[in-house]
Amino acid sequence: MSSNRPTLADVAAAAGVSVSTASLAFSGAGPIAQATRERVLAAAQELSYSGPNPLGRQLRRGRAGIVGVVIGDALRRAFREPVSAQVLDGLVGSLGPLDLGVLLIPGTSDPSGNPVDPLIESAAMDVAVLMWGGTDADPKLAALRRRGIPTVVLEGLPMDGVASVGIADRRGMTELTRHVLELGHTRIATVTLPFNAERGDGLVDPDTHPLDWEITRRRLAGILDAGVRPVAVYETPASLVEHGRTAGLALLGSPDRPTAVIAQSDLLAAGVVLAARELGLRVPQDVSIAGFDGLELPWVAPDVLTTVVQPLEDKGVAIGQAVATLLAGEVPHAVELPVALRVGTTTGPVPA
Amino acid sequence: MSSNRPTLADVAAAAGVSVSTASLAFSGAGPIAQATRERVLAAAQELSYSGPNPLGRQLRRGRAGIVGVVIGDALRRAFREPVSAQVLDGLVGSLGPLDLGVLLIPGTSDPSGNPVDPLIESAAMDVAVLMWGGTDADPKLAALRRRGIPTVVLEGLPMDGVASVGIADRRGMTELTRHVLELGHTRIATVTLPFNAERGDGLVDPDTHPLDWEITRRRLAGILDAGVRPVAVYETPASLVEHGRTAGLALLGSPDRPTAVIAQSDLLAAGVVLAARELGLRVPQDVSIAGFDGLELPWVAPDVLTTVVQPLEDKGVAIGQAVATLLAGEVPHAVELPVALRVGTTTGPVPA
DNA sequence: ATGAAAGCGCTAACAA
DNA sequence: TTGTTAGCGCTTTCAT
Numbered sequence: 262m263s264s265n266r267p268t269l270a271d272v273a274a275a276a277g278v279s280v281s282t283a284s285l286a287f288s289g290a291g292p293i294a295q296a297t298r299e300r301v302l303a304a305a306q307e308l309s310y311s312g313p314n315p316l317g318r319q320l321r322r323g324r325a326g327i328v329g330v331v332i333g334d335a336l337r338r339a340f341r342e343p344v345s346a347q348v349l350d351g352l353v354g355s356l357g358p359l360d361l362g363v364l365l366i367p368g369t370s371d372p373s374g375n376p377v378d379p380l381i382e383s384a385a386m387d388v389a390v391l392m393w394g395g396t397d398a399d400p401k402l403a404a405l406r407r408r409g410i411p412t413v414v415l416e417g418l419p420m421d422g423v424a425s426v427g428i429a430d431r432r433g434m435t436e437l438t439r440h441v442l443e444l445g446h447t448r449i450a451t452v453t454l455p456f457n458a459e460r461g462d463g464l465v466d467p468d469t470h471p472l473d474w475e476i477t478r479r480r481l482a483g484i485l486d487a488g489v490r491p492v493a494v495y496e497t498p499a500s501l502v503e504h505g506r507t508a509g510l511a512l513l514g515s516p517d518r519p520t521a522v523i524a525q526s527d528l529l530a531a532g533v534v535l536a537a538r539e540l541g542l543r544v545p546q547d548v549s550i551a552g553f554d555g556l557e558l559p560w561v562a563p564d565v566l567t568t569v570v571q572p573l574e575d576k577g578v579a580i581g582q583a584v585a586t587l588l589a590g591e592v593p594h595a596v597e598l599p600v601a602l603r604v605g606t607t608t609g610p611v612p613a
Numbered sequence: 614m615s616s617n618r619p620t621l622a623d624v625a626a627a628a629g630v631s632v633s634t635a636s637l638a639f640s641g642a643g644p645i646a647q648a649t650r651e652r653v654l655a656a657a658q659e660l661s662y663s664g665p666n667p668l669g670r671q672l673r674r675g676r677a678g679i680v681g682v683v684i685g686d687a688l689r690r691a692f693r694e695p696v697s698a699q700v701l702d703g704l705v706g707s708l709g710p711l712d713l714g715v716l717l718i719p720g721t722s723d724p725s726g727n728p729v730d731p732l733i734e735s736a737a738m739d740v741a742v743l744m745w746g747g748t749d750a751d752p753k754l755a756a757l758r759r760r761g762i763p764t765v766v767l768e769g770l771p772m773d774g775v776a777s778v779g780i781a782d783r784r785g786m787t788e789l790t791r792h793v794l795e796l797g798h799t800r801i802a803t804v805t806l807p808f809n810a811e812r813g814d815g816l817v818d819p820d821t822h823p824l825d826w827e828i829t830r831r832r833l834a835g836i837l838d839a840g841v842r843p844v845a846v847y848e849t850p851a852s853l854v855e856h857g858r859t860a861g862l863a864l865l866g867s868p869d870r871p872t873a874v875i876a877q878s879d880l881l882a883a884g885v886v887l888a889a890r891e892l893g894l895r896v897p898q899d900v901s902i903a904g905f906d907g908l909e910l911p912w913v914a915p916d917v918l919t920t921v922v923q924p925l926e927d928k929g930v931a932i933g934q935a936v937a938t939l940l941a942g943e944v945p946h947a948v949e950l951p952v953a954l955r956v957g958t959t960t961g962p963v964p965a
Numbered sequence: 966a967t968g969a970a971a972g973c974g975c976t977a978a979c980a981a
Numbered sequence: 982t983t984g985t986t987a988g989c990g991c992t993t994t995c996a997t
Contacts, residue, residue, distance in 0.1 A: 266761065268990055279968045284992060291993090292966055311760045315737035316672045317990030320973050325668060326736070327716070346698075353719055362732050363717045364679070367705055380714050384678070385667035408663045409618065503911040535912055559855040560887055560912040620974055631984045636976060643977090644982055669974030672989050 267308040269317075276304035287313055325385035328356055328584055329410075331366045331378075331401055333393030342500050342528065343556050344573060345392060348415070351577015352390065359585055361387070368392075368401060376400045386410060388584045391417065396473065411587040413580055416476045424583040424593040426576060430476065430553070433569035433600035434483025434523075437551055440567070440602060441521050442487060445611035446549060450493040450519035451484060452508040452529045453477050460498035462507065467494045480525045480553065492519050497529060505532020506539075513540050513548060520548060520611045527552035527568055531561050534607060545609030555603060565605030572598050619660040621669075628656035639665055677737035680708055680936055681762075683718045683730075683753055685745030694852050694880065695908050696925060697744065700767070703929015704742065711937055713739070720744075720753060728752045738762060740936045743769065748825065763939040765932055768828045776935040776945040778928060782828065782905070785921035785952035786835025786875075789903055792919070792954060793873050794839060797963035798901060802845040802871035803836060804860040804881045805829050812850035814859065819846045832877045832905065844871050849881060857884020858891075865892050865900060872900060872963050879904035879920055883913050886959060897961030907955060917957030924950050 273283035278297060285291040286301035305312075319325050330349065353363050366380045368391075381389075381404045389405050391414045396402075405412050406422065413424045441449060456465065457473035472478050484491060493512055497504035505524060509532055512522060524530035530552025534544055542548050544564060555570025579596045586593035625635035630649060637643045638653035657664075671677050682701065705715050718732045720743075733741075733756045741757050741764045748754075749772055757764050758774065765776045793801060808817065809825035824830050836843060845864055849856035857876060861884055864874060876882035882904025886896055894900050896916060907922025931948045938945035 269992095270990080280990090281969080281992075282967055285967090288992080294966060297966080309759075312735060313992090314990055315735055316668075316675070316677060317973095318992075319737065320668045320672045320975085320989085321991045321993080323668070323973065353717060357719065357730070357732075360731065362736050365701075365705060365715045365717055367709065378709070379712065380709075383664060383667055384714050385671060407661075501911075503909075506911060506914075532911065535914065539915070557855075559853075559858060559884065562858075562887065563891070621976095622974080632974090633976075633985080634983055637983090640976080646982060649983080665976090666974055669989095670976075672973085672991085673975045673977080675989065 267310040269313055271308055272305045272310050275308060276301045325387050326361055327364050327386040328361050329364045329366050329384060329386035329389040331368045331391045333368045344554055347573040348577045351574040352580050355578045355581025377404050388587050390580055413583045418475050419595050425595045426579045426583055428571045428598045429600050431479040431483040434480045435486040436602045437569050438484045438487035438489050446521040448492050448519040449489055449521045450512050451491045452495045452524040454500055454525045455498055456496050461496045462498050465494055465496045500526040500528045502528050502532040505529035506536045509533035509536025513537055522550050524552045527554040527556040527566055530566055531558050534561055544607050547612060549608040551608055564607050567605040567608040568603050569600050570603050571600045619662040621665055623660055624657045624662050627660060628653045677739050678713055679716050679738040680713050681716045681718050681736060681738035681741040683720045683743045685720045696906055699925040700929050703926040704932050707930045707933025729756050740939050742932055765935045770827050771947050777947045778931045778935055780923045780950045781952050783831040783835040786832045787838040788954045789921050790836045790839035790841050798873040800844050800871040801841055801873045802864050803843045804847045804876040806852055806877045807850055808848050813848045814850050817846055817848045852878040852880045854880050854884040857881035858888045861885035861888025865889055874902050876904045879906040879908040879918055882918055883910050886913055896959050901960040903960055916959050919957040919960040920955050921952050922955050923952045
């Protein structure tokens, strides 16, 4: 027995068998006599050996059993979005049965230095998942490619060499916009997710403002597809209630305010609802408000947000499947999950 | 060069140096001639070798570079609590510089089978962090002990063999209760976090209801320390707005309602505020409501919750330090971070 | 059913 | 400054 932690060799010696036999006793991946097995396990118990060292196993197998999940932004912000949290939850749930663990990788681009977290460069992982976007020019994606780590991208552009999972958000947004049109609205404003890494906060001209984020682009395009040209486009720095509130106050504060506001997320929409209440506007009598995601937001109660429901759990599951496929050495096909319009109480006929 | 991915040996051969020299070229942990170094790097580039395989490095070093973080509950629920999210964020931030990654481990106890996630049993990790509690009887803690993995426990009981990080929540709760007392309140109810794994939802008798969760116990004790015996104790199944709302409706719905409600978390308190508004009660004229945590909750605006502010980021940092200490083979001392009463607009004098 | 041997890819003594 | 050597702990052929 070595001076330190016991190893499989120690256990084998104590049990009077070879290491390979001892290995079999633990893995069960091979023929072994019941009696031998028990003897090995007993010896392990004796030496308080708690099972094969994962490091040795990993090296031998060439697999780390780890999926690196690159969070698109500071964790704090990411987690405050129930959207990320639920997808991550679904992902972890679907990865567990595959005996894979999730390694959290901050996706923040530290301005003063390497734009890529060192974990991306050197952590042991078999597959990577890029939550939220990642364009072809993304240095994170480049680093993963360089390392030859198969990657799943969420809500990104289809790119060759990476598996993609997304939702039909463009179509969903079109459907939502049509619903608003049918209510008679013509003065429709929109509150958007960030256009790019600058994360501006204010009105923008969508024709000239640099639009790097695929998800923002698609949801905006969905509105245009319905034949609507928004009377105002307000960019927010993140999908958070407070940013929606700020946007709402800006949009609804003037007399020539829009009669309907379509937000690119439920959290933003909830913020707009709060702003409307603060301004003394009734929803939906004075202004209609719609969101996107289909979250349960207790604090807009008794209102129910009109929104586009996306299958958050399914997304996690789909990613899990893509990961499994990649791990098997195959190329998963791109997945686009369906969304569904849910009409709530926050949209109504245009005021007379 | 082997048929598959190039290894350090391939690069060394291509550069005409020994493997150890090649290793030095990458790690920089030793003397090496600039020219040699460049030659190695060039050879690596040539072979599109993207750096040393972490698996080999880990085995050799005996370190995985991984901290396993056991989330106390289903991830979805955990992430919806900004408290967990912020602590996790601080933790990841403080672990990054130590070149450690965070492995997410679900803490759920699957009723139908092993109460411990397989990752706890067999994932490669150098240190584990148990978020939220963990008593001496916790099977997760037992598994970690068996594996000899040094562990940091958050908000748990001080136990020997594990480092602990917590806050002075009991004292904070006492201070908060005194504030409410000074406003003249005598009919004070409290809304609590879960008492145990059962996660009940309803009024309980604190003297007889089994109380396993240390955090719940301490915050309850803090109220008693101020000499207050709550007129009602309402247990919720999780720290979520909707549960707070349910509790609030139950507590405030009857004529002999309490004049003040102290919740064990801000999310719960926010729910109580919503309930009060729904019932047509003015806060704080008709009922005072206080929470715990010190979160920014945009949707209680324009109100500001009276609460006890805990230093969430610091907590993450403190855990990071404890991890570093454990990694250095030392035993960190238990940390208890201070909290501070923040008087907002949701508490006021008792109604006449 | 069991054992012997090879080697996963790397780093760290130590020697030159 | 560079090279030689020896494993880290394990799994997996291949023999027996």
